Amino acid sequence: MQLKLNGIWLMLIMLTGVFSLLFLWFTLFPGRVNPEIGQYFSARQISQGRDYVQGMRLVFIGGFITQTVFLLWLVFGGRAVALSRWIQQFTGGGLVSYVLFFLVLWLLLRLINLPFDLFGSYYWQHHWRFSTQPLGNWWLDYFKSAGLEVVLSAVGVALLFWIMGRWSNAWWLVGAIFLSLWLVVQSYLWPVLVSPLFNRFEPTKDPAVLAMVDELSQKAQLPVDRVLVMDASQRTTKANAYFTGLGGTRRIVLYDNLLADYPADEVRAVVAHEMAHWRQGHIAKGLGMGVLGNFIIWGLLFMTLKTTIPTISAIPRYGQYPPYTWAVIVLFLTLISFTANPLMNHFSRNMEFEADRVAVRLTGDAPAAERLQVRLAAKNLSDVAPPAFIEWFSYSHPPAPARIRAIQQAAE
Ligand SMILES: [Zn+2]
Structure with missing residues (x-):
C-alpha cells in the first residue's frame, strides 16, 4: 500500500529541500566578511569563530538531512506500513501496538542521530576546548535525557491515539488544547523538576x-x-x-x-x-505564539492525515488510524518545524x-x-x-x- 503525496507534502518537501541545500551551501561557502566588523573583532577571532561554527552547522544539517531522508523512505517507501502490520500481528493490535511502533521508531531515530550528537556535543566541543566533561559523564547525560524523553513521549503517543479514536473529527482540536496545556505546565515545572536532574x-x-x-x-x-x-x-x-x-x-x-x-x-x-x-513578559509572549502555532499545526496535520492515510475501522478503541500513522506524524512535524524556523x-x-x-x-x-x-x-x-x-x-x-x-x- 502506498501513502499519497498530496499538495501539503509536496510543498513541505520542496521548501525543506530548498532550505537545506541553501543552508549546506552557505555553510560550505560562507562568503567574505564585512570589513566593518574588524573594528570589534580581530581577523583571527573571526576566522576561528567561523571554523568552529562551520563544524556545528555541518553536524546540524547533516543530521537533519539523514533523519529526514530516512523518514521519507520509511513513510513513502512503504516500510512504515510493513512494520506497523508486523507489530499489529505480533501484539494482536490495541494500544500496545501503537506504543511499540513508537518505541521502534524512537530507537531508530536515536541511533541515526547518535553519531551527529557525539560529534557535535562531545568531540567537537573537546576539540575546541569548550567541553570540560569526560565521556562517561556525557553518556550519563545522554541516557538521562533519552530516558526522560522516551517516557514522556510514550505517554504522549498513547494519549494522542486515544484522543484520535475518541474524537474522530475533532481530535486535532482536543489534541491542540491538550498540548497547549502541557506547554504551559511544562514551562512552569521544567525549571524546578527537570533542570535540577542535570x-x-x-x-x-x-x-x-x-x-x-x-x-x-x-x-x-x-x-x-x-x-x-x-x-x-x-x-x-x-x-x-x-x-x-x-x-x-x-x-x-x-x-x-x-x-x-x-x-x-x-x-x-x-x-x-x-x-x-x-x-x-517574553516567556508568556513566546508561549502565546507557541499555542497559536500549535493550533495551526494540528489543523494542518488533521487535513494532511485525512488525505494521506486510508482510514481503518478494524481496531475500534484506538481508532481510525493504524500505528504507522506515528511515522507520518513525525515526518510531518520534522518538515514543518524545519520550515517554520525563519518565522520563529x-x-x-x-x-x-x-x-x-x-x-x-x-x-x-x-x-x-x-x-x-x-x-x-x-x-x-x-x-x-x-x-x-x-x-x-x-x-x-x-x-x-x-x-x-x-x-x-x-x-x-
Ligand atoms: Zn536574551
Whole structure:
C-alpha cells in the first residue's frame, strides 16, 4: 500500500529541500566578511569563530538531512506500513501496538542521530576546548535525557491515539488544547523538576551581585527574587545566562563561569538583559505564539492525515488510524518545524533586540553592554559575520555586531 503525496507534502518537501541545500551551501561557502566588523573583532577571532561554527552547522544539517531522508523512505517507501502490520500481528493490535511502533521508531531515530550528537556535543566541543566533561559523564547525560524523553513521549503517543479514536473529527482540536496545556505546565515545572536532574542551582550569595540585582530590580520596578547560579562549568567553559519559568517559578539563571570570568559591569549588563526579558513578559509572549502555532499545526496535520492515510475501522478503541500513522506524524512535524524556523527566529531576534534596548535604559551603561557582546562572541567563538541566509534561517539571537549597533542606537 502506498501513502499519497498530496499538495501539503509536496510543498513541505520542496521548501525543506530548498532550505537545506541553501543552508549546506552557505555553510560550505560562507562568503567574505564585512570589513566593518574588524573594528570589534580581530581577523583571527573571526576566522576561528567561523571554523568552529562551520563544524556545528555541518553536524546540524547533516543530521537533519539523514533523519529526514530516512523518514521519507520509511513513510513513502512503504516500510512504515510493513512494520506497523508486523507489530499489529505480533501484539494482536490495541494500544500496545501503537506504543511499540513508537518505541521502534524512537530507537531508530536515536541511533541515526547518535553519531551527529557525539560529534557535535562531545568531540567537537573537546576539540575546541569548550567541553570540560569526560565521556562517561556525557553518556550519563545522554541516557538521562533519552530516558526522560522516551517516557514522556510514550505517554504522549498513547494519549494522542486515544484522543484520535475518541474524537474522530475533532481530535486535532482536543489534541491542540491538550498540548497547549502541557506547554504551559511544562514551562512552569521544567525549571524546578527537570533542570535540577542535570545541574545544581543555588541562590547567589555574593553580596556585590545581590546588591546589583537589587538596584536593577528597583529601577525596573520588578520584584526579582530569584537569581540562581548554575554549575555550568562541570560541562563547558562557555558563559551564558537565561530567564525561565512561569509565575512562581520564574528565575534568572547565571552560569558560574560567567561570574568567574566576566567583569562586574558586564555581569550587570547580562542581569539587566535577562530582567528585561522578564519585564517585557517574553516567556508568556513566546508561549502565546507557541499555542497559536500549535493550533495551526494540528489543523494542518488533521487535513494532511485525512488525505494521506486510508482510514481503518478494524481496531475500534484506538481508532481510525493504524500505528504507522506515528511515522507520518513525525515526518510531518520534522518538515514543518524545519520550515517554520525563519518565522520563529524572526520573533526571537526581535525579543532579543527589545531586551537589549530595555536593558541599556536600565543600566545606563551602553559601553559595558557593548564590551559584553564582544567578549561573549569572542570567547564562545560565535560566527559574528554569518551569511544572510543562515542568520535569517537559524539565528535565534542577532549576531554580535547587530546587537552592538542596536545598543548604541538605544543609548543615543
Ligand atoms: Zn536574551
